[in-house]
Amino acid sequence: MTALHPAREQFQLEEVLAALGHPIRASIVRKLSSSGKETFCGEIVPGVPKSTLTHHWRVLRESGVIRQRPSGRKLYITLRRDDLDARFPGLLDLLLSEESFGRAADQVTAV
Amino acid sequence: MTALHPAREQFQLEEVLAALGHPIRASIVRKLSSSGKETFCGEIVPGVPKSTLTHHWRVLRESGVIRQRPSGRKLYITLRRDDLDARFPGLLDLLLSEESFGRAADQVTAV
Numbered sequence: 001m002t003a004l005h006p007a008r009e010q011f012q013l014e015e016v017l018a019a020l021g022h023p024i025r026a027s028i029v030r031k032l033s034s035s036g037k038e039t040f041c042g043e044i045v046p047g048v049p050k051s052t053l054t055h056h057w058r059v060l061r062e063s064g065v066i067r068q069r070p071s072g073r074k075l076y077i078t079l080r081r082d083d084l085d086a087r088f089p090g091l092l093d094l095l096l097s098e099e100s101f102g103r104a105a106d107q108v109t110a111v
Numbered sequence: 112m113t114a115l116h117p118a119r120e121q122f123q124l125e126e127v128l129a130a131l132g133h134p135i136r137a138s139i140v141r142k143l144s145s146s147g148k149e150t151f152c153g154e155i156v157p158g159v160p161k162s163t164l165t166h167h168w169r170v171l172r173e174s175g176v177i178r179q180r181p182s183g184r185k186l187y188i189t190l191r192r193d194d195l196d197a198r199f200p201g202l203l204d205l206l207l208s209e210e211s212f213g214r215a216a217d218q219v220t221a222v
Contacts, residue, residue, distance in 0.1 A: 013212050014132050021129030088209060094201055101124050 003061055003068050008083040011064040016088065019063035020095065023105035024048055025056050029065060030102030032079035033092070041068075041075040045105070114172055114179050119194040122175040127199065130174035131206065134216035135159055136167050140176060141213030143190035144203070152179075152186040156216070 020026055024045060031044050041057065048056075057077070060066040064083060069076045084092050095101045131137055135156060142155050152168065159167075168188070171177040175194060180187045195203050206212045 012215065013206070013209050014134050014137050014215060016132070017128045017137075017206075018132030021125050021127070021132050023125050026125050026128075088205075090201075090205055094199075094205060095124070095128075098124050098199060104123065104125060 003070070005061060005067055006064045008064070008080075008087055011083070011087045013088060015063040016065060016084070016091075019059050019065050022056070022059075023102075024052070025060055025065075026095075026102035027105040028056065028060065028077075028102075029079060029092075030096060032066065032077060033081070033096055038069065038076045038078045041077050044077065048105075114181075116172060116178055117175045119175070119191075119198055122194070122198045124199060126174040127176060127195070127202075130170050130176050133167070133170075134213075135163070136171055136176075137206075137213035138216040139167065139171065139188075139213075140190060140203075141207060143177065143188060144192070144207055149180065149187045149189045152188050155188060159216075 020029060028044055032039060041053065042050075045053070057066070057068060057075070061068050064080055064087075067078045067080055069078070081092060131140060139155055143150060152164065153161075156164070168177070168179060168186070172179050175191055175198075178189045178191055180189070192203060
């Protein structure tokens, strides 16, 4: 089964905020933004249990923040930066410019 | 008992985003911003049950988004705009500039 992704026009600002409003998900977004490319899901926040991450991938995907691409048994993740910038101009830049955004989970996710 | 309010320095960006990432709470923030002054809690989103609102006041207060002032049996609410602007410059302006922010709950909260 292919995971469902909302079209850019379907994004809801409050859902995006709720998705970004969690230390682990904020950390994922910061790391994806830094990498700037599609990333194997196991490499992004390696200290977080897979079962916990499954929930976070869903919240991020359903709000439009990330795109998931399954390949065999692996899952690859991309930040939907273009779509987010088109819908909510400046939001991602503003959050990523905040030093604290996505850092609270660093102790948890460091290995 | 006086409700606890975080000092501006204690605000966590992810907590603020989570607080703003809900249709009713976004609606409250938009309305408080429009009114620009302390407002009786019963006047802000009059269609929402009081028991539901109690939860939302707490989430908004504990993240730093609003200030509550009890007066007798009434509760007065202010948006902590100065504190939010000081900690996360541009965030509130950006969200309020989005036409959709805080409008999703309008059908629910209209009386």
